[in-house]
Each structure stands twice: as C-alpha cells, then as structure tokens.
Amino acid sequence: MCLGTACYVKGSQNIVDRIASELSVDVGKTSADGKFTLEATRCIGACGLAPVLTVNEDVYGRLVEADVVDILKKIHVMEVCMKSLDDLKNIRENTYKNMDVRNQEKGTRIVVGMATCGIAAGAKDVLIQLFQKLRLKVFLMLKSL
Numbered sequence: 001m002c003l004g005t006a007c008y009v010k011g012s013q014n015i016v017d018r019i020a021s022e023l024s025v026d027v028g029k030t031s032a033d034g035k036f037t038l039e040a041t042r043c044i045g046a047c048g049l050a051p052v053l054t055v056n057e058d059v060y061g062r063l064v065e066a067d068v069v070d071i072l073k074k075i076h077v078m079e080v081c082m083k084s085l086d087d088l089k090n091i092r093e094n095t096y097k098n099m100d101v102r103n104q105e106k107g108t109r110i111v112v113g114m115a116t117c118g119i120a121a122g123a124k125d126v127l128i129q130l131f132q133k134l135r136l137k138v139f140l141m142l143k144s145l
C-alpha cells in the first residue's frame with residue numbers, strides 16, 4: 001500500500017489499517033497462512049490514482065476503505081480459479097501420461113472427454129454414436145468371417 005504523500009492525504013492510512021484488520025496482519029509482516037505480506041511503501045509513481053494499492057502485478061487506484069473487502073474477495077476468487085487451472089493441467093497431464101498417446105505403437109486411440117465441460121458440449125452423444133458405429137463395424141467384420 002502506498003503511503004506516499006499524495007496517497008496519504010487521500011486516506012491510504014485508513015485503507016492500510018483496514019487491510020491489516022481484514023487479514024489480521026501487521027504492516028511489514030506476513031499473514032499466518034503465508035498468503036499475504038502487507039507492505040507500506042512510498043510513491044509508486046501513480047499519484048494521479050491516489051490512493052494506490054498493488055497486489056502482485058495488479059494496481060488498484062482511487063481507493064476508498066470499502067474497496068478493501070471487494071479486492072480481497074477478488075483475490076480469493078482468483079486464487080480458486082488458479083487452483084482450478086492447476087488441477088485441470090494436472091488432470092490433462094495425467095490423462096496424456098496414462099494414455100501414452102505419443103508413444104503408441106499401433107492402432108488408433110479415440111478419446112472422448114467426459115468431464116463436466118465435455119458432457120456439457122455433447123460428449124455423451126458423441127460417445128454413443130461412436131459405440132454404435134464401432135459395434136456396426138465389429139458386426140460387419142464378424143459377419144464377413
């Protein structure tokens with residue numbers, strides 16, 4: 001949180017106090033869960049947006065004390081989304097690893113994604129169609145023997 005002159009005269013001390021209260025962390029310290037470190041700094045060169053707060057690369061300007069709760073909620077939502085993206089990456093990597101598609105030596109492997117988004121996009125219908133076509137193909141192959 002910027003406590004430079006422009007930010008200070010526009011109420012940055014109240015905002016930093018509110019952040020400290022919401023996160024139960026003192027200025028210059030890290031929260032017990034290790035997620036937040038609250039730092040007070042001097043001018044960050046965005047005085048026109050005073051009072052200014054930065055969270056990682058995001059800059060929040062023209063803040064009022066009431067904005068703190070919304071910003072913390074946004075951070076929490078971003079954290080959940082990023083965790084979901086990490087989970088998604090892990091699922092995809094494990095799926096590829098288990099399928100070993102790249103090292104497959106023979107045959108063709110058809111994969112139908114049956115996770116939530118796949119189902120929502122119609123994967124169930126695709127799978128049913130696929131089974132029907134394959135069953136027909138197997139039937140025709142057996143018939144020709």
Ligand code: FES
Nearest residue numbers: 002004007043046
């Ligand atoms: S005093 Fe805060 S950005 Fe300049």
